[in-house]
Every structure is written in structure tokens, then in C-alpha cells.
Amino acid sequence: MKNHFHAIVAYDGTHYFGWQTTKSGPSIQEALTHAIHVVTQEKVIPEAASRTDRGVHAESQSIAFALQKEWDPHRLKKAINTYLPPDIRAKQLQTVSKDFHPTTDAIAKEYHYRLSLSPFQLPFDRRYAWHFPHFLDRETIVKAASLLIGSYDFSSFTTRADKRPICTLFAIELTNLDRKIQIALKGDRFLYKMARTIIGTLVYIGAGKLSADIIPELLACPDRRNAGMTAPAHGLFLHRVIYSPS
Numbered sequence: 001m002k003n004h005f006h007a008i009v010a011y012d013g014t015h016y017f018g019w020q021t022t023k024s025g026p027s028i029q030e031a032l033t034h035a036i037h038v039v040t041q042e043k044v045i046p047e048a049a050s051r052t053d054r055g056v057h058a059e060s061q062s063i064a065f066a067l068q069k070e071w072d073p074h075r076l077k078k079a080i081n082t083y084l085p086p087d088i089r090a091k092q093l094q095t096v097s098k099d100f101h102p103t104t105d106a107i108a109k110e111y112h113y114r115l116s117l118s119p120f121q122l123p124f125d126r127r128y129a130w131h132f133p134h135f136l137d138r139e140t141i142v143k144a145a146s147l148l149i150g151s152y153d154f155s156s157f158t159t160r161a162d163k164r165p166i167c168t169l170f171a172i173e174l175t176n177l178d179r180k181i182q183i184a185l186k187g188d189r190f191l192y193k194m195a196r197t198i199i200g201t202l203v204y205i206g207a208g209k210l211s212a213d214i215i216p217e218l219l220a221c222p223d224r225r226n227a228g229m230t231a232p233a234h235g236l237f238l239h240r241v242i243y244s245p246s
Helices: 027-038 071-083 138-146 194-206 213-222
Strands: 003-011 055-066 087-096 108-116 152-155 168-176 180-187 235-241
Touching: 003 027, 027 055, 027 071, 027 087, 027 108, 071 087, 108 194, 138 168, 138 180, 138 194, 168 194, 180 194, 194 213, 194 235
Parallel strands: 055 235
Antiparallel strands: 003 055, 003 087, 108 180, 108 235, 152 168, 168 180
């Protein structure tokens, strides 16, 4: 009988080719697979709630895996962290039902995107915020963001066709930080590069490159060519995966 585990993992995605194992370079999944194998001597492939792209970070990525041997969760977490690179850490680890799945059981995901608006990019911001040293009309961004709330076909905001293009955005919130702004997006699911393209489009609107009136057009008549750029990956963080109403 297998023992099932649910872990919350944080990582700096700077040096990784995203979550999923790939021949292109190192991945978060590959690093976790190796650490779990070294500790347990069992070959498992952890599954994640979200396949983050190359360079994207996570504050709380949700993963699951199963082992043949019983382990105390606290001891297992400590041991796995010992063999993980310093830019990946398991924050929490607990046993779960065999029926738990990190993707299908999730009811929402929340991403945070950070922009640096200072005239020059400070060294400790360069890996974690998009440097945009230009004027942004924040009220216009908030207005445009409100038009995205609801259930729509978000094909205008992805570079990959999806058989299920309908997604629901519950909230988009802008927060002023020191020298930066943070845009939080909460939705039931996100298409490939959807979060980053929404950010790029909102930034274009705030900079006056696009009108806020384009949002209803992009939702009614999906066309990726009419949306804004895909924002750089290094400003995006998977903030949390939600499994119960909150």
C-alpha cells in the first residue's frame, strides 16, 4: 500500500527551464525527483498543480507524490531539503488521501507579478521584477483589469491553442510597493502564458500603447495579435494554490 504526500514548495526559477522535466535544461521537477530518490531510494515523479514556465518563480507550488515506505512527514521534508539545491525548498509536507491530486483538486490559483518602476533597476530586483521605467496610469490599469473579471474565452492571452479556452478570473488587484507595483491575479485556471500576457496587455494600456476599450474586443473576438506583449517570466510568482474556499 502506497503512502501519499502533499508538499508545498518554493523556488527561485531563474536557473530552471520551468517545472516540467525537459531535455533543454534543469527543471524543478527533475531536482525534486532526484532529492526524493536520494532520500528514499524510490523512483517517483512528483506531480504539480501548475507547470510554471522557464524563469518563473513560486512562493507556494503544490506537489504530490507517493512512496512505498512509511515516512514521518517532518523527517522526510527535512531530508529532502538537504538534497535540494539552495534555490528550491519544501516549506510544508503532509500525508494525504490517495485520491488527492494537486491539479484536479485545486479550485483556484493566485499569481503575483512585480514591476520595478524606478529609473534604474536595483541589483536585488533584477531577477524578480520587470523593469519598466516609464509612466503607468494606475487608475487606467485598474479599470481595464476590472473588465477581465468573469468567465471568458481567454484565447487572446495565450500563444497555444487550448481545447478549454474558457477560464474564470475572480480578482485582479494592484498593490503599490516600494519602488514597485504588484499585480495579483486569482482564477480557477490559467492558459499557457495567460497570466504574463494579461500583465503585458495591462502594462501597455497603462502606458497608453493600447486603449482599455480593447479588453471587451479581445474577449469577444479572441485574437492574440491584438493583445499586448507577454511580460517577462522573471516578474511572475505562483503565489498559492487554493483547495478550499478562502
